[in-house]
Amino acid sequence: MARMKFLCDAERCIECNGCVTACKNEHEVPWGVNRRRVVTLNDGLPGEKSISVACMHCSDAPCMAVCPVDCFYKTSEGVVLHDKDLCIGCGYCFYACPFGAPQFPQDGAFGMRGKMDKCTFCAGGPEADNSPGEFKKYGRNRLSEGKLPACAEMCSTKALLGGDADVVADIYRNRVLKRGKGAEVWGWGTAYGKPEKGATPPAGAKS
Amino acid sequence: MKDKMSRRKFFAAVGAGGVAAAAAVVANKGSEEHKAEAKKAARQGQGYQLSEHVRRYYETTKV
Numbered sequence: 001m002a003r004m005k006f007l008c009d010a011e012r013c014i015e016c017n018g019c020v021t022a023c024k025n026e027h028e029v030p031w032g033v034n035r036r037r038v039v040t041l042n043d044g045l046p047g048e049k050s051i052s053v054a055c056m057h058c059s060d061a062p063c064m065a066v067c068p069v070d071c072f073y074k075t076s077e078g079v080v081l082h083d084k085d086l087c088i089g090c091g092y093c094f095y096a097c098p099f100g101a102p103q104f105p106q107d108g109a110f111g112m113r114g115k116m117d118k119c120t121f122c123a124g125g126p127e128a129d130n131s132p133g134e135f136k137k138y139g140r141n142r143l144s145e146g147k148l149p150a151c152a153e154m155c156s157t158k159a160l161l162g163g164d165a166d167v168v169a170d171i172y173r174n175r176v177l178k179r180g181k182g183a184e185v186w187g188w189g190t191a192y193g194k195p196e197k198g199a200t201p202p203a204g205a206k207s
Numbered sequence: 208m209k210d211k212m213s214r215r216k217f218f219a220a221v222g223a224g225g226v227a228a229a230a231a232v233v234a235n236k237g238s239e240e241h242k243a244e245a246k247k248a249a250r251q252g253q254g255y256q257l258s259e260h261v262r263r264y265y266e267t268t269k270v
Contacts, residue, residue, distance in 0.1 A: 002255050002257075004255060075254055076254065077254045077255050079254070123254065129253055143253075143254050143255050143256075144253040144254065146256045146258030146259075146260055146261065147258070147260050147261065148260075148261055148264055152264075153264055158267060158268040158270065161268055163255075163261065163264070163265065164255065164257075167265055171265070171268050171269060174269070
């Protein structure tokens with residue numbers, strides 16, 4: 001059985017927010033709710049890195065552990081989903097999640113936030129696959145259509161990978177092996193050619 | 208005699224009412240179970256498939 005996972009390659013992410021836009025558009029997410037967002041570390045400084053963050057569909061999900069009404073469930077592919085008919089909007093999951101994935105449509109105290117909303121790995125919810133009810137509450141169910149999450153498919157640099165964890169890990173491992181280290185990571189070799197073995201590097205080349 | 212008959216009717220009516228209520232409870236429980244089953248089945252849903260679309264996506268990530 002395939003295990004669904006996201007992985008963001010920080011060396012490739014260019015902070016275009018295409019994934020955020022794709023998600024909002026695909027699921028018609030209401031204003032104020034961002035199922036996915038791009039976080040930039042050391043913004044404006046040399047070596048800044050960006051990473052696209054949403055629900056990580058944890059193996060031992062803390063949101064599931066703290067939910068007082070037990071509205072979370074996990075599919076056989078490891079996708080963490082929830083039932084909005086059971087959610088009471090208490091916000092415990094928001095406090096428990098280390099990624100800030102659970103979102104609420106309204107501001108306010110207990111009972112005022114509305115039903116929790118989060119990334120579904122484009123797998124819908126407990127309603128019938130691709131039914132209007134499912135779309136209204138959870139967004140599109142792309143997985144049942146034989147597709148992968150819109151954010152990952154839309155990523156222009158393929159920084160955000162999504163799908164079968166074994167395949168994603170293999171893709172990432174091959175990338176790391178291929179791009180090497182130092183200047184090779186950001187494309188020196190692609191732009192200027194890789195130095196031949198034993199040759200002295202051109203003037204100005206970074207290692 | 209008349210009173211006796213009336214009492215019998217009363218108990219018969221109570222008995223029939225009880226049976227009907229029990230049947231309604233059982234029927235309702237059945238429908239709740241049915242609903243839960245339907246939801247459970249929907250939760251299982253058709254998930255990830257290694258379709259041609261997905262294969263093509265994996266290929267594009269290798270560039």
